[in-house]
Amino acid sequence: xxxxxxxxxxxxxxxxxxxxxxxxxxxxxxxxxxxxxxxxxxxxxxxxxxxxxxxxxxxxxxxxxxxxxxxxxxxxxxxxxxxxxxxxxxxxxxxxxxxxxxxxxxxxxxxxxxxxxxxxxxxxxxxxxxxxxxxxxxxxxxxxxxxxxxxxxxxxxxxxxxxxxxxxxxxxxxxxxxxxxxxxxxxxxxxxxxxxxxxxxxxxxxxxxxxxxxxxxxxxxxxxxxxxxxxxxxxxxxxxxxxxxxxxxxxxxxxxxxxxxxxxxxxxxxxxxxxxxxxxxxxxxxxxxxxxxxxxxxxxxxxxxxxxxxxxxxxxxxxxxxxxxxxxxxxxxxxxxxxxxxxxxxxxxxxxxxxxxxxxxxxxxxxxxxxxxxxxxxxxxxxxxxxxxxxxxxxxxxxxxxxxxxxxxxxxxxxxxxxxxxxxxxxxxxxxxxxxxxxxxxxxxxxxxxxxxxxxxxxxxxxxxxxxxxxxxxxxxxxxxxxxxxxxxxxxxxxxxxxxxxxxxxxxxxxxxxxxxxxxxxxxxxxxxxxxxxxxxxxxxxxxxxxxxx
Amino acid sequence: xxxxxxxxxxxxxxxxxxxxxxxxxxxxxxxxxxxxxxxxxxxxxxxxxxxxxxxxxxxxxxxxxxxxxxxxxxxxxxxxxxxxxxxxxxxxxxx
Numbered sequence: 001x002x003x004x005x006x007x008x009x010x011x012x013x014x015x016x017x018x019x020x021x022x023x024x025x026x027x028x029x030x031x032x033x034x035x036x037x038x039x040x041x042x043x044x045x046x047x048x049x050x051x052x053x054x055x056x057x058x059x060x061x062x063x064x065x066x067x068x069x070x071x072x073x074x075x076x077x078x079x080x081x082x083x084x085x086x087x088x089x090x091x092x093x094x095x096x097x098x099x100x101x102x103x104x105x106x107x108x109x110x111x112x113x114x115x116x117x118x119x120x121x122x123x124x125x126x127x128x129x130x131x132x133x134x135x136x137x138x139x140x141x142x143x144x145x146x147x148x149x150x151x152x153x154x155x156x157x158x159x160x161x162x163x164x165x166x167x168x169x170x171x172x173x174x175x176x177x178x179x180x181x182x183x184x185x186x187x188x189x190x191x192x193x194x195x196x197x198x199x200x201x202x203x204x205x206x207x208x209x210x211x212x213x214x215x216x217x218x219x220x221x222x223x224x225x226x227x228x229x230x231x232x233x234x235x236x237x238x239x240x241x242x243x244x245x246x247x248x249x250x251x252x253x254x255x256x257x258x259x260x261x262x263x264x265x266x267x268x269x270x271x272x273x274x275x276x277x278x279x280x281x282x283x284x285x286x287x288x289x290x291x292x293x294x295x296x297x298x299x300x301x302x303x304x305x306x307x308x309x310x311x312x313x314x315x316x317x318x319x320x321x322x323x324x325x326x327x328x329x330x331x332x333x334x335x336x337x338x339x340x341x342x343x344x345x346x347x348x349x350x351x352x353x354x355x356x357x358x359x360x361x362x363x364x365x366x367x368x369x370x371x372x373x374x375x376x377x378x379x380x381x382x383x384x385x386x387x388x389x390x391x392x393x394x395x396x397x398x399x400x401x402x403x404x405x406x407x408x409x410x411x412x413x414x415x416x417x418x419x420x421x422x423x424x425x426x427x428x429x430x431x432x433x434x435x436x437x438x439x440x441x442x443x444x445x446x447x448x449x450x451x452x453x454x455x456x457x458x459x460x461x462x463x464x465x466x467x468x469x470x471x472x473x474x475x476x477x478x479x480x481x482x483x484x485x486x487x488x489x490x491x492x493x494x495x496x497x498x499x500x501x502x503x504x505x506x507x508x509x510x511x512x513x514x515x516x517x518x519x520x521x522x523x524x525x526x527x528x529x530x531x532x533x534x535x536x537x538x539x540x541x542x543x544x545x546x547x548x549x550x
Numbered sequence: 551x552x553x554x555x556x557x558x559x560x561x562x563x564x565x566x567x568x569x570x571x572x573x574x575x576x577x578x579x580x581x582x583x584x585x586x587x588x589x590x591x592x593x594x595x596x597x598x599x600x601x602x603x604x605x606x607x608x609x610x611x612x613x614x615x616x617x618x619x620x621x622x623x624x625x626x627x628x629x630x631x632x633x634x635x636x637x638x639x640x641x642x643x644x645x
Contacts, residue, residue: 069573069605078604104606111612115568118609292565 002220004197006172007449008213009183010481010503011550012192012237013230014149015222016169020205021152021159024127024139031092037133038084041093044132048125049074055162070121074129079104094130101126144168149209149218151200155182165189170211172218174200177446187481188267190502194218196446236549240509245275248497248508250490252515257496258504259315261476268307271501278315280428280498281476282307284360285322285329293331294356300363301370308371315376317428317474317498319406320360322346322380332356341442346381346406347391361398368400376402378428383409385422392423402426404471408433413462420469429466429494431477435459454479455532460492464527467493474498483510483550488539490516491523506550513544554624558592559636560616567613567639575638576605582631586623596620602635 049071056067073079079100086096105122108115128138141150141159144167152159154175160182168191176182176195186193192213194200203209203220210222210230219226248258259280260271264287271279287295287303295303308316323329324345332353337343350357361377368375379391382405395403404426407413413434416427431454436443438459441451454477467473474496479485481503487510489497497507522539529535540548563571579586579602587599590613599622600607613619619639621632 065570065573069569072573072576072605076604076606078601078607104610107610108606111568111610115609118569122606292569 004200004203004218006194006197006200006216006218007177007446008216009186009193009195009478011214011483011506012170012190013210013212013214013233014147014170014192015208015210015227015230016147016149018203018205018207018209018220019142019144019148019150020201020203021141021150021155022137022139023153023201025094025131025134025136027092027094027098027130027134031095033087033090034093035087035090037087037093037096041083041087041097041129041133042080044097044129045074045080047132048128048138052125066117066121069118070125073118073122074125094133097126097129097133149211151203151209153201155185160185165191170194170209172197172200172209172211174198175446177444177449177452183478187478187500187503188261190500196449233549237506240505240550244505244508244512246508247277248511250511250514250516250519252517254490254516255495256490256511257315257474258508259317259474259476259496259498260501260504261498262307265303265306268310272310272314274501274504276314276501276504278311278317279307280315280317280474280496282316282318283322284319288321288323288329288331291329291331294359297359297363297366300360301366304364304367304375305370308367308373308375312373316373317376317378317404317476318364320347320357320377320379321349323349341436346408347379347387348381357394358398361395361400365399374401376404376426378404378406378426380406380430381408381433382406382419383411385415385418388419388424389422396423404428406430406433407462407466408437410434410438410462413466416466416469420471424471426472426474427466427469428474428476428496428498429463431459431463431475431479434462434477438462450532453532454482454485455526455535457527457529457531457535460488460523460527460535463489463494464492464523472496481507483507483547484522484536484539484543486510487514487519487543487547488523488526488535491519491521510544510547510550513546518542554622555628555632556620556622557632557636558618558620559639560618561613562615562640562642564615564642566615566617567611567619568609571639572605572609575635576603576608578635578638579603582623582635584623584625584628584631586621586631586635589620589622590617592618592620 052067052071056064082100083096086099105119108119131138141162144164147169148167149170150168151172154173171186171193173182173195194211197218207220210219210226248256257277259278260276261281262268262271262279263283377395377400382388388405392403402425404424407427408430435452435454439451441448473494475489475494476498480497481499483506486497486507522542525538526535529538561567586602588602589599590597590611623632
């Protein structure tokens with residue numbers, strides 16, 4: 001039972017067959033020339049184009065269009081002509097493909113930022129063709145046939161999109177961090193996940209593996225007792241989800257709203273069908289990604305209308321556009337920034353493009369009117385009371401009545417009282433960014449996972465400062481879905497928790513077993529700790545046994 | 551075999567001849583069954599023509615919104631085929 005160690009995302013556990021995603025093969029350095037390889041290379045391009053067309057037919061919307069365009073690249077007569085030219089000049093077959101593709105990548109890259117993503121697509125075509133030419137398995141995601149634990153160096157958004165998530169029992173990556181793309185997708189779908197697992201790619205494909213996110217371990221060929229324990233935990237979670245329901249309450253009846261984080265209109269539809277009290281974070285920038293021009297007022301109004309209508313009288317908190325150099329949008333020019341996380345992002349984008357924010361607020365107000373609902377709206381990356389005041393004025397002028405701000409910047413947490421006094425009706429703490437800025441550790445830097453732990457007492461102290469304001473305080477972020485940490489947050493004054501819907505039942509259960517005084521005692525002992533592990537242990541000592549078993 | 555035909559068109563798509571507009575154009579060019587070429591510019595200032603059936607070459611032209619492009623083809627019904635393709639270029643697919 002060899003064991004690997006990593007950083008758990010959430011507290012789930014799973015058993016499944018290891019599916020190892022092969023890294024892309026490169027052409028051998030000393031590949032011999034083969035002037036007869038033309039037809040073989042052509043067949044490889046044809047096969048790749050064919051499978052891309054097949055995927056395009058099964059996809060919809062933007063994804064289908066991108067796949068269709070990628071299939072055209074794989075069947076491109078211009079590209080094939082250059083491959084032939086390289087072959088006749090003595091390049092080996094895989095080398096010829098590689099060189100021809102790179103030649104076009106340079107041309108595309110030179111034609112401007114719109115084509116940067118096409119360069120990525122073209123390199124994906126190259127990797128597939130090179131693998132076929134070398135007689136190796138195509139890189140990327142294989143067809144899953146049963147419950148699988150997917151092991152990869154890292155997962156690109158395109159890889160996760162290609163996975164049949166209903167068959168993914170768990171995800172393990174060598175790179176990535178607890179707040180990386182992979183981790184967020186895993187949370188969204190309630191998939192147990194481990195990141196930063198050194199050596200995970202050594203696991204042989206096809207063997208049975210057990211992953212335990214709470215313990216941070218990946219075990220190959222687990223013994224029957226390990227499998228039985230994991231199955232019991234999964235069954236307990238499932239039973240919990242089925243048994244308890246309704247609004248969140250502590251054991252002594254303090255209301256704590258349980259809300260969903262959603263990104264797309266489709267996400268919202270799925271979340272609305274779940275037992276949640278509404279949406280605590282609607283990330284609107286997802287509507288803007290993959291767009292070459294800003295969505296129009298009418299398009300945005302329709303999208304917001306669909307989301308608001310899906311939740312009816314339930315609360316929906318809409319976050320305005322959170323774009324910047326780290327989440328670039330084609331139609332918002334972003335200067336090359338040395339430190340994008342510290343640059344023009346979030347509400348700061350409105351300094352350069354006030355019209356984007358104005359249109360968004362106008363669309364939301366129009367959608368509210370059409371649906372007869374009363375959405376809450378908040379701005380990301382607010383740092384000063386002046387910014388809060390300006391946003392509040394703009395939003396109210398547009399006709400929105402519940403205006404708030406995200407607390408992600410330590411400055412906002414330290415002066416949360418002044419922020420609220422500037423005219424806010426609520427605040428919502430984004431723990432992922434608050435942790436990154438408090439600890440000065442890049443969210444995407446997996447190597448610093450220990451600093452990015454939301455149990456860092458310094459982060460909890462900023463939550464405590466924010467928790468003293470006299471308007472509703474919520475948390476949206478990874479921290480809210482850890483049942484034990486959720487209790488600590490409530491003890492610090494938080495009264496709404498927004499998370500991936502799959503995490504709600506465990507948090508609801510933890511609340512139902514703990515009274516407010518215990519939450520407060522847990523919070524005080526966590527604040528008194530010196531490091532995240534001590535904080536976690538201190539809170540755990542006061543917790544109900546049923547909560548610890550989650 | 552008829553003589554080579556040329557005609558010009560102005561790119562209407564706001565993002566230029568990229569992404570979806572390029573993809574639609576290339577598919578239509580391939581569907582004509584004729585050896586169609588496209589170049590940026592017209593008259594004396596026309597650039598090097600490239601194969602209109604190659605999405606990579608077409609995107610690589612970097613033709614922007616408002617640019618004039620020159621289409622050429624020869625063969626049966628070349629004139630009608632180019633008229634169709636020109637119409638495609640003069641439509642804003644993102645509108």
